[in-house]
Amino acid sequence: MGYSTDPTAAIINVLEKNSSSLGVDEIAFRTRITRSIVQDVLVRLTRTKIVKEDEGKYQLNRQNEFDSSRMFE
Secondary structure (H helix, E strand, O other): OOOOOOHHHHHHHHHHOOOOOEEHHHHHHHHOOOHHHHHHHHHHHHHOOOEEEEOOEEEEOOOOOOOHHHOOO
16 A cells, blocks of 8 residues: 555545545554554544544545644644
């Protein structure tokens, strides 16, 4: 799997390729990024509404409700 060295891009790439929600461990496995980094990135992506979280599973928000101003809070 030749993912980018940017963890955010790698996580978004994995979520784009999956129509179902994925847990943190599955995303970490598929991206080969540590679980703690995946969690940190998902917090930012969820805060900005790029990713939706439901019961510990994550998927891309395909409704284009993004708020990038909150990305680095």
